[in-house]
Amino acid sequence: MLNTLKRIAKDLLAITWIRRTYEVVNRVVLETFGASRVLVWLYYVISFVTFNREQAAVLRGRRDYYRNKHRDRPTHVELRRNVHRIEKGLTMRPRRPVFARDYITETIEFYEDAVRQVQTSPGTMEPSEMEWAHDVLTEYFRVVDHADETVAAALARFERAGHDAEFTGKVPYPKKTLSEVGYDQLHELAMQRRSVRWFDQRPVPRELMDKALLLARQAPTACNRLPYEFRVFDEPEMVRTVANIPFGTAGYADNIPSIVVVIGKLESYFSPRDRHAIYVDSSLAAMSFLLALETLGLSSSIINWPDFEPLERKMQKTLGLKTTDRVVMLIAVGYSHSEGLVPFSQKKELDTFRRFNELA
Numbered sequence: 185m186l187n188t189l190k191r192i193a194k195d196l197l198a199i200t201w202i203r204r205t206y207e208v209v210n211r212v213v214l215e216t217f218g219a220s221r222v223l224v225w226l227y228y229v230i231s232f233v234t235f236n237r238e239q240a241a242v243l244r245g246r247r248d249y250y251r252n253k254h255r256d257r258p259t260h261v262e263l264r265r266n267v268h269r270i271e272k273g274l275t276m277r278p279r280r281p282v283f284a285r286d287y288i289t290e291t292i293e294f295y296e297d298a299v300r301q302v303q304t305s306p307g308t309m310e311p312s313e314m315e316w317a318h319d320v321l322t323e324y325f326r327v328v329d330h331a332d333e334t335v336a337a338a339l340a341r342f343e344r345a346g347h348d349a350e351f352t353g354k355v356p357y358p359k360k361t362l363s364e365v366g367y368d369q370l371h372e373l374a375m376q377r378r379s380v381r382w383f384d385q386r387p388v389p390r391e392l393m394d395k396a397l398l399l400a401r402q403a404p405t406a407c408n409r410l411p412y413e414f415r416v417f418d419e420p421e422m423v424r425t426v427a428n429i430p431f432g433t434a435g436y437a438d439n440i441p442s443i444v445v446v447i448g449k450l451e452s453y454f455s456p457r458d459r460h461a462i463y464v465d466s467s468l469a470a471m472s473f474l475l476a477l478e479t480l481g482l483s484s485s486i487i488n489w490p491d492f493e494p495l496e497r498k499m500q501k502t503l504g505l506k507t508t509d510r511v512v513m514l515i516a517v518g519y520s521h522s523e524g525l526v527p528f529s530q531k532k533e534l535d536t537f538r539r540f541n542e543l544a
Contacts, residue, residue, distance in 0.1 A: 267321070
């Protein structure tokens with residue numbers, strides 16, 4: 185017994201020594217290479233694998249953006265972006281007599297491609313997107329000054345496009361400012377939502393999942409692109425396969441009734457400056473999704489997804505993802521078990537993370 189205890193103590197000392205040595209070496213390397221941007225660049229040249237998948241995804245996403253521009257698709261991201269830019273111009277006060285001049289011709293080109301698809305391949309494009317584009321452009325040409333040559337030429341092309349559609353009113357409108365949902369109710373809902381890791385084994389009705397997703401899509405998104413997908417798995421064997429891929433499900437992966445993989449679509453962007461938008465937009469949608477689930481009696485848990493190449497490869501192969509698809513997070517969904525507990529999760533105090541009017 186004494187020998188066993190001595191051996192355990194020796195092993196613990198060895199582990200402590202290894203950990204401390206690793207930390208010292210890490211600090212020396214990071215202090216050295218983190219001292220300037222040139223040294224940072226050199227560090228990542230040496231360890232290029234760290235961000236190689238991200239770099240490949242961004243570059244191929246840009247490539248696919250241009251490849252897709254003249255392909256038939258259910259939704260045209262470039263048309264969505266420009267139509268939303270026009271919507272923002274319509275809401276400006278005071279509104280200029282001529283606006284969107286720099287990109288109205290490009291927008292009409294995108295619109296012509298969409299009209300061609302609707303006419304030659306009926307049913308392949310989202311009707312609601314086409315209605316919205318038609319209505320916003322109709323409103324734009326109603327209020328803008330036609331004396332401008334660029335605007336006049338764009339109007340002529342818009343009319344020649346031949347999309348005979350009724351105006352459905354999908355244009356900017358006065359915002360409702362009073363809500364029947366008060367702050368106290370919203371606060372109660374936010375406090376009620378906690379990460380659940382022990383679920384009842386009842387299946388999650390798909391109609392409830394869809395209701396939550398309808399609310400999720402209303403979250404803010406840059407230029408109305410919605411550059412994400414929610415891949416839902418509710419077949420038990422598939423759920424177990426997907427749930428066991430990330431690190432963060434240890435101990436409860438086989439207890440999850442449904443799992444959602446949130447995927448960012450980098451093919452939605454023509455510039456690397458927007459590479460972060462898939463994470464922002466999909467996270468906003470995910471939070472709305474979680475709160476919606478809570479109102480429907482369902483519980484959830486966010487499963488972290490680190491950028492770790494072996495797991496990235498496994499998830500890509502399992503889900504058949506493209507290089508331009510980036511997993512943002514996973515979400516476990518189900519009915520919480522009556523005997524399950526949730527962490528208290530004390531949050532930071534307000535003064536710790538809030539600042540007013542501080543400049544450098």
